[in-house]
Amino acid sequence: xKKMRRVAxxxxxxxxxxxxxxxxxLGLETVLLHSDADIKSRAYRLATRKMRIGPAATALSxxxxxxxxxxxxxxxxxxxxxxxxxxSENADFAEQCEKHGLTFxxxxxxxxxxxxxxxxxxxLAKKAGLPLVPGYEGKDQSIAELLKQVEIIGLPVIVxxxxxxxxxxxxxxxNMVDAEALIESAQREALSAFGSAQIFLEKYLxxxxxxxxxxxxxxxxxxxxxFDRECSVQRRHQKIIEEATSPSLSEDLRRKMGEVACAIAAxxxxxxxxxxxFLLQDNQFxxxxxxxxxxxxxxxxxEVLNIDLVKMQILTAQGNFIFSPQDIRIPKGHSIExxxxxxxxxxxxxxxxxxxxxxxxxxxxxxxxxxxxxxxDIITSHYDPMIAKVIVWDENRSRAIDKMIRTLKDSxxxxxxxxxxxxxxxxxxxxxxxxxxxxRFIETYFxxxxxxxxxxxxxxxxxxxxxxxxxxxxxxxxxxxxxxQTLSPPTHSPWSSHWRGI
Amino acid sequence: xxxxxxxxxxxEEKNVxxxxxxxxxxxxxxxxxxxxxxxxxxxxxxxxxxSMSKSPDKILAPMPGKVTKVFISENQKVxxxxxxxxxxxxxxxxxxxxxxxxxxxxxxSRVNDQVTLGFLLIQLNEDK
Numbered sequence: 001x002k003k004m005r006r007v008a009x010x011x012x013x014x015x016x017x018x019x020x021x022x023x024x025x026l027g028l029e030t031v032l033l034h035s036d037a038d039i040k041s042r043a044y045r046l047a048t049r050k051m052r053i054g055p056a057a058t059a060l061s062x063x064x065x066x067x068x069x070x071x072x073x074x075x076x077x078x079x080x081x082x083x084x085x086x087x088s089e090n091a092d093f094a095e096q097c098e099k100h101g102l103t104f105x106x107x108x109x110x111x112x113x114x115x116x117x118x119x120x121x122x123x124l125a126k127k128a129g130l131p132l133v134p135g136y137e138g139k140d141q142s143i144a145e146l147l148k149q150v151e152i153i154g155l156p157v158i159v160x161x162x163x164x165x166x167x168x169x170x171x172x173x174x175n176m177v178d179a180e181a182l183i184e185s186a187q188r189e190a191l192s193a194f195g196s197a198q199i200f201l202e203k204y205l206x207x208x209x210x211x212x213x214x215x216x217x218x219x220x221x222x223x224x225x226x227f228d229r230e231c232s233v234q235r236r237h238q239k240i241i242e243e244a245t246s247p248s249l250s251e252d253l254r255r256k257m258g259e260v261a262c263a264i265a266a267x268x269x270x271x272x273x274x275x276x277x278f279l280l281q282d283n284q285f286x287x288x289x290x291x292x293x294x295x296x297x298x299x300x301x302x303e304v305l306n307i308d309l310v311k312m313q314i315l316t317a318q319g320n321f322i323f324s325p326q327d328i329r330i331p332k333g334h335s336i337e338x339x340x341x342x343x344x345x346x347x348x349x350x351x352x353x354x355x356x357x358x359x360x361x362x363x364x365x366x367x368x369x370x371x372x373x374x375x376x377d378i379i380t381s382h383y384d385p386m387i388a389k390v391i392v393w394d395e396n397r398s399r400a401i402d403k404m405i406r407t408l409k410d411s412x413x414x415x416x417x418x419x420x421x422x423x424x425x426x427x428x429x430x431x432x433x434x435x436x437x438x439x440r441f442i443e444t445y446f447x448x449x450x451x452x453x454x455x456x457x458x459x460x461x462x463x464x465x466x467x468x469x470x471x472x473x474x475x476x477x478x479x480x481x482x483x484x485q486t487l488s489p490p491t492h493s494p495w496s497s498h499w500r501g502i
Numbered sequence: 503x504x505x506x507x508x509x510x511x512x513x514e515e516k517n518v519x520x521x522x523x524x525x526x527x528x529x530x531x532x533x534x535x536x537x538x539x540x541x542x543x544x545x546x547x548x549x550x551x552x553s554m555s556k557s558p559d560k561i562l563a564p565m566p567g568k569v570t571k572v573f574i575s576e577n578q579k580v581x582x583x584x585x586x587x588x589x590x591x592x593x594x595x596x597x598x599x600x601x602x603x604x605x606x607x608x609x610x611s612r613v614n615d616q617v618t619l620g621f622l623l624i625q626l627n628e629d630k
Contacts, residue, residue, distance in 0.1 A: 185588070185595060188570060193593055236594070342592075351565050351592045357523040358505050381566045385592040412535065414521050414528035421534070454536070462511060463538035466520050466529050469509045 001319045002103055004079050008033055008072035009047070010093075011083030012062065013372035014388060015294075016043035019081045022310035031075040033068050035061035040377045051075045056382040062086040063195055065093050069100050079103035079317060081310075085384065088293040089116045089163070105317040107217070107272045107292050115268035116292035118162050118200055124267055125287050130260055133279060133286045135202035137162070146183050146201065150176070153203050158237075159183055161190030162198035169193060170237040172204060205286075207438045208279040210234065211246050213261035214301045216312065217271040219319045225258045225276075226301055226309075227331045233426060235349070235442040240419070241426060242297035243336045244304045247397055247435030248280065257285055264290060273298070273313050279439075296339070296389070299368060303335035303393040334397040336404050338423045340371075340388040340413070342379045345422035348449040352417040353381050362410030366393040367403070379416050387416070397435065401427050422450055558601040561624035563617045567591030572613055574624070578606045586624055587611070604628045 006029040009016050020030045020043060032047035037056035044050055051071035054061035061067065063086060072080055080102050082088035094109035106112075115121050119137040126132060136149035150157045150173060159182060161169030169190035171182040183199070191197040214226040230246035231239045249257070261276035264287065275295045277288040298309045307329075315321035343349045355378050361369040371388035373379060379387060392407055394400040405427050408420050429445060431437050509518045511531065520529035528537045571588035574580055580600045587598045604626035611623045 181585075185597075188588075189590075189593075189595055192570070192590065347564075351567070351594065353566055353591075355523055357521040357528055358519065381568075381591040383592060385594075409533050412519055412530055414535070414537075415523045417537070418535075454534070459536050459538055460542065462529070462531060462536065463527050463540075464543050465511065466507075466509050466518055466531075467522075467527050467540065467543060469507050469518075470520050470522070470527075473507050 002317070004028060004103065004314070004318050006031060006048070006075070006077045006079075007105070007314070008051075008068075008075060008077035008080045008102070009043070009083065010062070010068045010072075010080055010087055011085070012038050012041065012043060012383065013386070014370045015083040015296075015372075016041075017046060017372055018370055019083060019310055020046045022308065022314060023081075025308075026311060026314055028314070031072060031077045033071050035382075037380050037382050040373075042372050042374055042377070049075050056380065058086070058193075058382070059195070065090070065096055068093070069096055069102065072097075072102055073100060077102065079105055079314075081105040081314070082293065084291075084293050084296055089291070091116065103317050105272070105313050106294075107268075107270055107274060111268045111270050112292045115264070115270065115274070115290040118160070118289055121264075121268075121290055125264060128263065128267060130264060131284075131286050133202050133205065133288065135200060137200040141187075141198060143180060143183060146199070147176075147179055149201050150179050153201060156204040156206070158202050158204040159186040159199050160202060161186065161194055161196070162200050163194040163196040164190055169199065172237075205279050205281050205439075207440060208281040209246070209248055209437075210239075210277065210288075210439050211249065211257065211280050211285070212275050212277040212295075213258055214295070214298070214309070215261050215265045215270065215274050215276055216309075216323075217265060217269075217274070217316075218321050218323045219271060219316050220322055221269060221271055222323050223262050223265045223270055224323050225261050226305055226307070226329065228254060228257065229295075229297055229300055231297060232437050232439050233432065233441055234439055235446070239297065239339065240341075240442070241336065241338050241423065241432075242300055243334065243397070243400075244300035245331050245334070253280075253283065253285070260285075260287065272316050273309050281438075296386070297337050299370065299389065299391040300335040300337045303366075303368070303391060304331040304333060305329050306332075333393055333395045334400040335391060335393045336397075336400045337389055337391045338404060338408065338427075339386050339419075340390060340423075341385040341419045342387050342416040343385050343419055344417035345419050345450045346417075346452045349419070349422075351381060351385050353379050354416050355379075356416065357414035358412055359414070360412040361388075361390075362407050364403075364407065367407050368392070387413075387418070398433065401433060422446070425450060559604060559626040559628050560622055561586060561598055561600075561626065563589065563619060563621040563623055564596065564598070565589070565591050566619050567596075567617065569611045569613055569615045569617060569623070570595065572609060572611070574606050574609065576606050576609055579629075580604055580606060580626070589617075598623070600626065602626065602628050 007023050008031040023030045029048040031049040033053045053067040053071050087093040091109040091112040094104040097104040157173045159171045169186045171186045173179045187197040210231045217223045228246045229244045231242040233241040275291040278285045342352045368391040392403045506519045525540045567589045570590045582603045584600050589596045607625040607627045
């Protein structure tokens with residue numbers, strides 16, 4: 001068993017907190033590798049140690065391999081957990097970690113190269129006769145060649161970042177007129193988000209469901225799947241709501257897809273946590289890609305199986321996790337996750353930044369909140385807009401939906417706009433409730449975000465009334481019987497400066 | 503709770519959770535969260551906010567973020583619907599387009615500039 005004492009975290013936000021918690025339970029110290037922009041964050045406050053890796057720009061900090069390794073070594077870490085996004089699927093990073101004596105908590109750099117690289121993955125799947133979506137993943141990345149391939153595959157075609165995930169750099173081509181601009185835009189986004197402009201093309205399935213299988217390779221290399229998740233609710237190819245297990249799979253389909261997922265993982269000699277993504281249309285399934293890392297939506301799998309995937313990851317990296325034939329895992333009940341994004345749903349999802357005020361999560365049985373920021377923390381424009389995840393479990397899907405709606409309604413976030421009203425509308429939609437939604441659900445029903453039911457003038461009237469009451473009540477609370485409501489509260493009181501937003 | 507107050511809303515006493523953050527009031531009323539600019543409340547009459555006073559010849563940053571691409575240069579003619587500039591925030595791209603046919607009078611931002619919300623990026627001169 002490998003000795004592990006201190007784990008460096010090459011990530012930020014809620015996932016950094018998630019990893020810190022798992023380390024704490026295993027008695028491990030943590031080192032947060034952070035940029036200048038993330039000092040006011042929960043992970044910074046919770047980590048045992050913190051090391052600065054660079055300025056806010058991701059290329060200089062969270063995507064900077066040298067800076068992360070140097071900082072981890074300087075802090076005396078013996079392992080690195082990369083979380084998801086950033087360097088988590090970067091084979092060079094995994095390799096550099098191992099070279100410098102740091103245990104990379106994830107698959108081997110070889111497995112990342114084989115399965116994480118979408119081109120090599122497709123070749124492997126093709127050879128093994130596993131079902132794939134038609135597409136182009138050639139080396140020739142010139143606009144002329146890509147345009148020719150778009151025509152060969154036939155519209156609609158989706159453009160994806162070869163090194164990517166999470167919807168970044170993805171564009172949908174519906175007309176040849178827009179093709180060039182969309183390909184260029186995808187290349188720019190891919191370069192900025194993943195450090196590589198390489199893209200590939202894929203036939204876009206019009207009414208597919210996004211189904212994925214959690215796979216896990218133990219330290220002996222034995223791969224099992226930990227059942228499925230459905231993530232069909234996506235906007236601009238970014239997942240918004242995920243659930244386990246999928247409401248769309250028959251037991252037969254679940255078994256077949258699970259077998260394919262394990263087969264491809266075993267071919268890549270996979271150890272640690274990973275996800276095999278599929279598209280499902282008309283009961284036909286196609287392998288989409290393998291994410292060689294922990295997934296954002298891992299908690300829904302944890303909830304239905306009562307497991308801790310991050311702990312399993314760390315134990316596997318230590319050489320201390322082996323599947324036993326005695327472990328029979330059967331998913332129980334239903335779990336849903338909603339991603340809370342800092343954006344204004346009434347302005348078609350415009351990013352919202354600012355200082356968080358009151359943050360209140362409506363706690364209750366089987367409600368789980370994964371968040372990276374609290375009151376007084378600042379949400380900047382430098383990083384992903386996902387500021388939290390809300391996860392619920394209940395005995396069946398419809399109860400889980402009701403529980404999620406109630407939980408979101410009772411939670412409060414002030415300081416930035418969030419997509420919570422948008423999430424509630426989606427959860428209440430008949431097609432979502434029926435479980436029949438496809439990846440086109442959002443563009444079909446919620447393309448323009450939400451229309452506010454309340455006019456600006458009405459909001460303003462309420463604001464005036466509430467502001468008046470707020471001022472007078474804070475004055476009375478903190479300065480007793482000293483005077484009338486028209487006087488300003490004394491400025492030396494910390495309360496009054498708080499209320500006045502100074 | 504320190505942020506919850508009883509307020510008379512349209513003749514009815516209601517529990518409202520409210521807080522002032524950086525000159526903006528945030529409140530939760532009947533399960534919905536709203537926010538409003540406080541500087542806008544001080545004036546007796548309805549004052550138009552920045553976003554409402556924008557005119558189609560002024561291309562303003564709709565969000566804080568980075569300018570990643572500028573398609574046009576000064577004195578260039580642009581058609582309605584033509585892409586002018588690309589911005590990026592939170593790793594997502596937004597393309598700003600012309601709402602009018604016009605001539606580019608002045609470009610105030612360059613690639614890689616970090617701009618604030620409402621920053622004047624491009625001044626157009628509408629074709630008559």
